[in-house]
Structures are given as C-alpha cells and as structure tokens.
Amino acid sequence: xxxxxxxxxxxxxxxxxxxxxxxxxxxxxxxxxxxxxxxxxxxxxxxxxxxxxxxxxxxxxxxxxxxxxxxxxxxxxxxxxxxxxxxxxxxxxxxxxxxxxxxxxxxxxxxxxxxxxxxxxxxxxxxxxxxxxxxxxxxxxxxxxxxxxxxxxxxxxxxxxxxxxxxxxxxxxxxxxxxxxxxxxxxxxxxxxxxxxxxxxxxxxxxxxxxxxxxxxxxxxxxxxxxxxxxxxxxxxxxxxxxxxxxxxxxxxxxxxxxxxxxxxxxxxxxxxxxxxxxxxxxxxxxxxxxxxxxxxxxxxxxxxxxxxxxxxxxxxxxxxxxxxxxxxxxxxxxxxxxxxxxx
Numbered sequence: 001x002x003x004x005x006x007x008x009x010x011x012x013x014x015x016x017x018x019x020x021x022x023x024x025x026x027x028x029x030x031x032x033x034x035x036x037x038x039x040x041x042x043x044x045x046x047x048x049x050x051x052x053x054x055x056x057x058x059x060x061x062x063x064x065x066x067x068x069x070x071x072x073x074x075x076x077x078x079x080x081x082x083x084x085x086x087x088x089x090x091x092x093x094x095x096x097x098x099x100x101x102x103x104x105x106x107x108x109x110x111x112x113x114x115x116x117x118x119x120x121x122x123x124x125x126x127x128x129x130x131x132x133x134x135x136x137x138x139x140x141x142x143x144x145x146x147x148x149x150x151x152x153x154x155x156x157x158x159x160x161x162x163x164x165x166x167x168x169x170x171x172x173x174x175x176x177x178x179x180x181x182x183x184x185x186x187x188x189x190x191x192x193x194x195x196x197x198x199x200x201x202x203x204x205x206x207x208x209x210x211x212x213x214x215x216x217x218x219x220x221x222x223x224x225x226x227x228x229x230x231x232x233x234x235x236x237x238x239x240x241x242x243x244x245x246x247x248x249x250x251x252x253x254x255x256x257x258x259x260x261x262x263x264x265x266x267x268x269x270x271x272x273x274x275x276x277x278x279x280x281x282x283x284x285x286x287x288x289x290x291x292x293x294x295x296x297x298x299x300x301x302x303x304x305x306x307x308x309x310x311x312x313x314x315x316x317x318x319x320x321x322x323x324x325x326x327x328x329x330x331x332x333x334x335x336x337x338x339x340x341x342x343x344x
Contacts, residue, residue, distance in 0.1 A: 003070055008257040014256065014259055017060070017260050018073040019060055019061075019262050020261070020263045021051065021264065022078075025077030026078055027077075029104075029134060030135075051081075052266070054087060059282065060266065060281065063281055063285060064260070067299055069260065070098060071098040071100060072095075072097045072098070072099050074088060080106075080111050089115070098119050100121075105123040105142035116154060121149065122159075125143070125176060129172060130168040134166070146179075147183060158185045158186055159185065160189060160235065162190075163189065163191075164190075164193050166207045166208070168206075174220070181232060187234070187235050190236060190244075190322070191236075195208060222245065228241060228340075235342045237329065237337040238340050239329055239334055240337070240340075240341070243320070250318050250324055250325050250328050256271075260298070265280070274316070278301050278305045278308065280301075281300075282297060283297065329341070
C-alpha cells in the first residue's frame with residue numbers, strides 16, 4: 001500500500017498495468033467491442049494468431065516494472081485463449097508484481113490448475129438468463145468454473161465475480177451474490193452498464209435501465225447497500241453503491257493515477273472511454289542488441305502526453321466504472337472507500 005501511495009500521490013503515476021495479451025475471444029458479448037477488433041483486422045479468434053509473442057509481452061512487463069507499476073492485469077477479449085498465459089504471469093511475478101486476470105470463465109475449470117501465479121481472478125457474469133442473452137454463454141459452465149476454482153485450493157485471494165447491471169439482469173443480481181456467499185471464498189462487484197457511443201451497432205435500448213425500471217433499480221441498490229452493511233461478500237464501497245443508485249458519475253477522475261492500459265500491439269491508453277492511443281510504448285522504446293531496455297517507452301509516452309491526459313479528464317462527461325470510481329474516491333481521501341472497497 002505504501003508503494004502504491006508513493007506511486008500515485010508522489011510520482012503521479014498508475015499502479016496497475018491492464019494489458020490486452022491477445023485480441024481474440026470465444027464469446028460475442030453485445031456490450032463489448034474488444035472482440036470486434038480481431039474481426040476488423042482479419043484475426044482468427046479461435047487460434048489467437050494475432051496475439052503478441054511471449055517476448056513482446058515480457059518487454060511490456062519490463063517497461064511497466066521499470067516505470068514503477070506494481071500490478072499486472074492480463075485481460076483482453078479472453079486471455080485464457082493464450083496457451084502461454086501461465087508463463088506470462090510467472091514472468092510478471094518474477095518482476096515483483098501482483099498478478100490479476102479478467103476472464104469470461106468458460107475455460108476456467110479446464111485451466112485453473114495452471115494458474116498458480118495468478119493472485120486475483122475476476123470472472124464476468126450477469127445471472128442465469130442474462131448471461132445467455134448478453135454473452136451467448138453457458139451460465140452453468142461459467143459457474144462450474146467458479147465453483148471449481150474456489151474449491152481448488154489454488155486461489156491466493158478470493159475470486160471475484162464482476163456483474164454489470166443492465167435491464168436484462170435486474171432480477172438476477174441478488175442470486176449471483178447468494179452464489180458468491182455460498183462458496184465462501186468468492187466475492188462480487190457490481191457496476192452499471194456504460195453505453196459506448198462508438199458502438200453504434202449495439203441495441204442499447206434493449207440493455208439500458210429506462211424510466212419504467214428505475215424503481216426496481218433503486219430498490220436493488222438499496223438492497224445491495226444493506227447487504228454490504230451486513231457483511232455480504234460485495235467488494236464495492238457503500239459510497240460507490242450510493243453514487244450509482246443516485247445516478248452520479250465520477251468527477252475529478254484519477255484514472256491516470258490508477259490504471260494504465262496497453263493493447264496487444266503495444267498502444268498505450270489511459271481510459272476505456274477515451275479510446276484514443278497516447279502512443280506506442282514498444283515503438284517509443286529503445287532496446288539494445290540483447291533486448292535490454294535503453295530508453296523506456298512508457299516513461300517517454302507518459303511524459304509527452306501530460307497535457308493531453310489532463311485535457312481528457314477535464315472534458316470527460318464522467319462514468320461509473322467501479323475500478324475508476326473507487327480509485328478516484330480513495331485518491332480524493334474518501335475515508336469510507338479506504339475501508340469499504342474490499343479488493344486491493
């Protein structure tokens with residue numbers, strides 16, 4: 001925590017690298033456009049043939065560690081499609097990093113025994129009916145994977161179920177929380193659906209919670225706040241839960257001091273909403289004849305885009321992504337979030 005505080009408050013740099021280790025996916029979630037990138041460039045989502053090499057991934061990890069980042073999050077459309085993911089996580093651990101992974105859970109049961117170097121695992125789920133409608137996924141297969149992982153004895157920390165609240169699952173969120181409680185070493189996070197303007201081919205009206213469902217949404221949030229108070233395994237702070245209940249978005253966002261993102265091509269981003277790359281950290285880096293880093297591309301891009309990043313935050317209309325919001329609340333000295341956000 002001391003290292004993270006120094007990195008964020010003194011150096012004013014992110015503490016987590018969220019790295020898209022491949023561009024492929026085995027699902028077609030309607031509110032995600034990550035899998036579409038593979039189709040646009042002709043990639044094969046089954047084999048993941050457009051994924052960066054192991055050596056390229058390690059270079060990104062080296063850059064992040066040298067920049068002072070202490071946590072590595074492997075994500076993308078679906079990181080478990082990479083056969084060498086365990087080796088990637090082992091390498092990140094060798095650099096002194098905490099390791100995270102975000103997955104849709106379909107391959108979790110098959111590959112859990114390989115994930116001994118993953119500290120934190122987050123599985124995306126929406127509820128029995130909604131998971132099938134939104135993700136086209138077998139909900140039972142996902143929950144089987146979560147159950148297997150929770151009983152494997154391999155988890156370094158409680159597994160996390162991340163649930164995006166939408167019109168489709170208002171009646172199923174509590175069921176997911178009961179499932180997490182039943183397993184014992186599983187926790188859950190919730191966040192509201194964000195409608196990406198760039199995804200104009202998505203039927204957002206079918207997903208967003210309109211005026212006709214607001215009463216149900218508010219009732220659900222009040223129930224979750226009450227369950228949080230009673231010790232149910234919900235990692236969100238009560239401050240954040242009240243914020244999304246009341247329709248408030250992040251102001252004075254501090255995502256730039258929390259999360260740094262890099263895609264499978266080495267392009268660096270600072271925010272999921274402002275999806276314009278700040279620069280390519282591999283191209284900006286200078287490597288020696290033996291592959292050693294002479295000039296760090298992350299540092300170079302970071303320093304060159306100070307004004308651009310500041311302008312993005314100032315012009316941002318706001319969002320309610322729980323990772324961004326909780327980091328911002330803590331960075332702005334919200335005491336309840338320090339104690340109420342139960343994850344990092």
